[in-house]
Amino acid sequence: MRAMQQVHLKLNVNGEEEEVSFAPYKTLLEVLREDMNLTGTKHGCELGECGACAVLVDGQPLLACLELAVECEGRAIETIEGLANGSVLHPLQAAFADLGGAQCGYCTPGILMTAKALLEAEPNPSRERIREAISGNLCRCTGYQQIYESIEEAARRINEARVQA
Amino acid sequence: MMRLPWFGFHAPRTVAEAAKILAGEGPQAMLIAGGTDLVPNMKRRHQSPQTLVSLRRVDELKKITNGSGLKLGAGLSLTEVIHSDKVRAGYTGLYQAAAQVATVHLRNMGTLGGNLCLDTRCTYLNQNYEWRKAIDFCMKKDGDICWVATASKRCLAVSSTDTAPALISLGAKVKLVSSQGEREVLLADLYANDGIDYIVRRPDEILTEVSLPDTAGWKSTYWKLRRRGAFDFPVLGVAAAIKFAPDGTVEAARIALGAVSSRPLATKAGDSLIGKKLTDEAIAEAGGKAQNVAKPMDNTDLDIYWRKDVVSSFVGYALRELRGDDMRDTRMRISRQAL
Ligand SMILES: Cc1cc2nc3c(=O)[nH]c(=O)nc-3n(C[C@H](O)[C@H](O)[C@H](O)COP(=O)(O)OP(=O)(O)OC[C@H]3O[C@@H](n4cnc5c(N)ncnc54)[C@H](O)[C@@H]3O)c2cc1C
Ligand code: SF4
Ligand code: FES
Ligand code: FES
Numbered sequence: 001m002r003a004m005q006q007v008h009l010k011l012n013v014n015g016e017e018e019e020v021s022f023a024p025y026k027t028l029l030e031v032l033r034e035d036m037n038l039t040g041t042k043h044g045c046e047l048g049e050c051g052a053c054a055v056l057v058d059g060q061p062l063l064a065c066l067e068l069a070v071e072c073e074g075r076a077i078e079t080i081e082g083l084a085n086g087s088v089l090h091p092l093q094a095a096f097a098d099l100g101g102a103q104c105g106y107c108t109p110g111i112l113m114t115a116k117a118l119l120e121a122e123p124n125p126s127r128e129r130i131r132e133a134i135s136g137n138l139c140r141c142t143g144y145q146q147i148y149e150s151i152e153e154a155a156r157r158i159n160e161a162r163v164q165a
Numbered sequence: 166m167m168r169l170p171w172f173g174f175h176a177p178r179t180v181a182e183a184a185k186i187l188a189g190e191g192p193q194a195m196l197i198a199g200g201t202d203l204v205p206n207m208k209r210r211h212q213s214p215q216t217l218v219s220l221r222r223v224d225e226l227k228k229i230t231n232g233s234g235l236k237l238g239a240g241l242s243l244t245e246v247i248h249s250d251k252v253r254a255g256y257t258g259l260y261q262a263a264a265q266v267a268t269v270h271l272r273n274m275g276t277l278g279g280n281l282c283l284d285t286r287c288t289y290l291n292q293n294y295e296w297r298k299a300i301d302f303c304m305k306k307d308g309d310i311c312w313v314a315t316a317s318k319r320c321l322a323v324s325s326t327d328t329a330p331a332l333i334s335l336g337a338k339v340k341l342v343s344s345q346g347e348r349e350v351l352l353a354d355l356y357a358n359d360g361i362d363y364i365v366r367r368p369d370e371i372l373t374e375v376s377l378p379d380t381a382g383w384k385s386t387y388w389k390l391r392r393r394g395a396f397d398f399p400v401l402g403v404a405a406a407i408k409f410a411p412d413g414t415v416e417a418a419r420i421a422l423g424a425v426s427s428r429p430l431a432t433k434a435g436d437s438l439i440g441k442k443l444t445d446e447a448i449a450e451a452g453g454k455a456q457n458v459a460k461p462m463d464n465t466d467l468d469i470y471w472r473k474d475v476v477s478s479f480v481g482y483a484l485r486e487l488r489g490d491d492m493r494d495t496r497m498r499i500s501r502q503a504l
Contacts, residue, residue: 025169027204046167047205048271049396060244060273066204067274068197070174071221114270132502135395136268 009073014082029053029064040080051137054110061114080109092154101150103141111137167208173216188344192368199275210294234378239278258385261504262331278372285322285360287464313464321462322360329429330404330421331387341370356428394501399424405483425459443488452477
């Protein structure tokens with residue numbers, strides 16, 4: 001009976017290949033949270049209307065709530081759990097903590113991942129470009145100002161570290 | 166939790182293979198490209214296809230080809246369309262329309278083909294199953310009556326694609342391929358004014374390619390009305406393309422409207438411009454003509470009377486921009502994006 005079938009496949013999440021088994025109708029968000037125990041990616045509207053579930057797939061920010069998990073085999077998935085390097089925060093995380101870029105924190109994983117993709121493509125984005133890049137991530141707390149400032153600060157710190165290296 | 170219903174899943178590698186699967190499965194199968202329209206609709210139980218045929222791995226749908234014009238594969242993401250220099254340079258209206266679809270994330274996922282086949286929308290429909298059940302459903306799905314106009318014999322759901330009006334104004338054609346063969350239709354003829362049967366594509370056909378004619382002498386633009394600077398579907402879309410003689414006289418003009426009908430509306434409003442320069446009077450006349458044929462329904466965001474009233478203003482913005490006026494401030498105020 002088809003209704004009993006499970007899909008078995010390998011997903012590459014945060015640089016590690018993992019064998020996963022899940023119901024074939026599940027979205028990437030559901031598989032990450034329910035079958036892989038990675039609950040850092042947040043479950044918001046489930047309909048593409050908020051950006052809380054944003055993850056990177058092959059380096060691009062996508063919405064995990066609309067991505068079928070069966071489509072993700074062989075693609076590099078990055079979630080918030082892979083952002084810090086061991087106990088060392090990613091400069092984006094550190095800047096958000098220092099400058100109040102997160103309040104309730106629900107939008108934060110999606111925004112951090114989206115901002116990571118931005119800074120990798122453009123190390124010195126203008127305020128206008130930052131606004132554009134995260135215009136698909138709603139935040140009900142901060143009013144966005146601190147988020148823009150945190151991303152600018154993170155860019156500055158990453159560029160400084162690059163000069164020193 | 167809004168779970169998707171069960172479905173069988175195929176991931177063909179070629180158009181021929183996808184066409185064969187579609188033909189074999191019959192109308193209970195649906196294509197899925199980016200899934201950004203279909204997945205929310207399946208979660209709300211607007212559609213419950215038994216089988217999904219994914220186009221994601223069909224590389225031949227992701228090509229951009231030069232010829233006398235430009236051919237765009239239906240599987241290109243909207244982000245890829247926006248980043249194409251050829252689109253930006255020769256087909257500004259398409260670039261501006263694609264760049265205003267939804268959000269960055271959704272444009273990374275959503276495809277050009279999916280945007281052209283986008284389901285029609287309505288506030289009484291785009292709700293979860295329980296909500297729809299509470300109003301006893303409606304004609305488009307699970308019910309009998311249209312809540313927008315209870316005497317209406319047809320569903321009045323709104324065509325909400327941004328790229329279709331732009332591509333219609335640019336004279337685009339699309340290729341439809343099935344296991345039986347292929348045909349090419351003018352994009353303007355792909356649609357019907359019916360919220361349920363809004364597209365003349367047969368269930369076994371795949372939209373594979375958009376062909377754009379050469380645009381030497383043409384200029385194009387797209388203006389979109391929405392509540393927020395991101396996320397929102399169009400409440401009005403105005404696409405205009407004009408061919409100018411060297412002295413600025415209009416030789417050909419096409420104005421198409423989005424979100425004011427169950428199909429993207431190819432208007433005749435541009436005809437009044439032919440042989441004239443784009444004076445304020447000529448622009449006002451064309452705006453009035455476009456406004457007359459726009460029939461917004463009370464099933465999207467914003468007040469319907471106002472939505473009709475602003476059609477001529479938006480046509481005015483579009484035509485003044487094509488005339489060469491500096492519209493950057495107006496553009497920023499309306500779309501909150503520099504385009
Ligand atoms: C929050 C939100 C906001 C949005 N805002 C906008 C907006 O402002 N403007 C706008 O235009 N859209 C908007 N969309 C809709 C959608 O994201 C885009 O229209 C997108 O381009 C759809 O493409 P897709 O590949 O994701 O389509 P899919 O969901 O994969 O498919 C859509 C439909 O087209 C069919 N289909 C797909 N590809 C083909 C093909 N090659 N041949 C034949 N049939 C095909 C599918 O069977 C399905 O019926 C929004 C969506 C969301 C969730
Ligand atoms: S226009 Fe009428 S029939 Fe169509 S979706 Fe809306 S309420 Fe339903
Ligand atoms: S949960 Fe995915 S966009 Fe809201
Ligand atoms: S910090 Fe609360 S939603 Fe952004």
